[in-house]
Amino acid sequence: MPDPNVLPAVNRFGLGAAPGELARARPDPRGYVAAQIAAPPPPVVTETVPADTAAGLFLLTERRRILNERNALVKRGEADPGTPFIRPGDVAAQEMALLLSTAVDTRVPLVERLAIHWSDHFTTAGGFTGFLAGSMERQAIRPHMLGSFRDMLVAATLHPAMLFYLDNRSSVGPNSPFGRGSRRRGLNENLGREVLELHTLGVDGGYTQDDVIALAKILTGWTIDLDEPPKRPERVGFFPERHEPGPQILLGKTYAQEGPDQAIAALTDLARHPSTARHVTRRLVRHFVGEGVPALEARMAEVYRRTDGDLGAVTRALVSDGEAWGPPRKVRPPIELLLAASRLLGGLPPQPNPGRALKAMGQPFWDAPAPKGWPVENDAWAAPDAIKTRLDWASELATRLPPGTDARALLDAAFGPAASAETRRAVERAADGRQAITLLLLSPEFQRR
Incomplete structure (x- = not known):
């Protein structure tokens, strides 16, 4: 009689069976999966893709530079030399090839599944963001997906891919030095809203529109400088002249910190909120197991709360819970x-x-x-x-x-x-x-x- 846990071990908690994998999992399917959590995530080979944020930003700014030069030539009636450049779709194709080859070779498929899940939890998509999405996975997601959710939340929220995707690079505090001198720039609520609705508390998490506005103000100043030449050596980070000054009230708590510390403090508290524990673990359970298991979701939320958002502990609890090993859903x-x-x-x-x-x-x-x-x-x-x-x-x-x-x-x-x-x-x-x-x-x- 085959062990009914073998297929969930390689399919539900993995990427599907590679040749010989069933034999490796068969003696102890649950132990086979749990051992992958204990193993440190392997480094991702990046020779064919932009390895980090700096490489992605270089490709992005180079594409903008070439396009601007082409437009200027057209306006002057001169011939376009057809200077080649890398497109976001080219980078995406390289990243997809890397993902497919990693699926073939990895001995820790659970780790790859976690990367897929958490990259989707902190979705970025479309356009120029494609230059930066890979570095976000490697720098903001993978280092933390078996560690602290708080650390992942901070890293993902303030990564240039997210700042670009959810328009925080154009969000300016109305009373900031830059905001007072600009008629075209103002507060953009996109990042603040999605952090509350999708990344932390969830749509039923108990926040209001005032909280969205407060968090949007807290996040002002975190931006990307795509000007040529850049205004300072670092293109990404906290630009104090764009930050809304003064304290902000978020979910009833006043954040009076100055500068970048205000966003770090607010994100830290959001990561520890009970609604975040429920929302984050519910999404994790539904990714791996499916819907219709409320008791399992509740147990995972309790592990999250008890461990202060330790995703390694949550993942270990999930793969050791008998309800997670039922028939395919x-x-x-x-x-x-x-x-x-x-x-x-x-x-x-x-x-x-x-x-x-x-x-x-x-x-x-x-x-x-x-x-x-x-x-x-x-x-x-x-x-x-x-x-x-x-x-x-x-x-x-x-x-x-x-x-x-x-x-x-x-x-x-x-x-x-x-x-x-x-x-x-x-x-x-x-x-x-x-x-x-x-x-x-x-x-x-x-x-x-």
């Missing part, structure tokens, strides 16, 4: 579907193009439709048109694999004896090898976790 979102296929196959062929495949399935890479990130509900990924695009992708992928790829061997590597009789029969009775692989990729076991 969730349909794999498109990105997880591609990662699972890449892990099982040892990599994906260039075609079908992974980026275009994700877009066709409704989850374009690094381009969530709103600051809320991607939906966790199954309905978003299980509609008839969504299933059709998965079928098209699986069918084309099967035609691109090397001749002789053994679907039966892949079936055993993916599910072992836990594969249902129906799935095994469908694969074995397929008209040819390509149809067998298509049926494997579309099987309920592969589509759900």
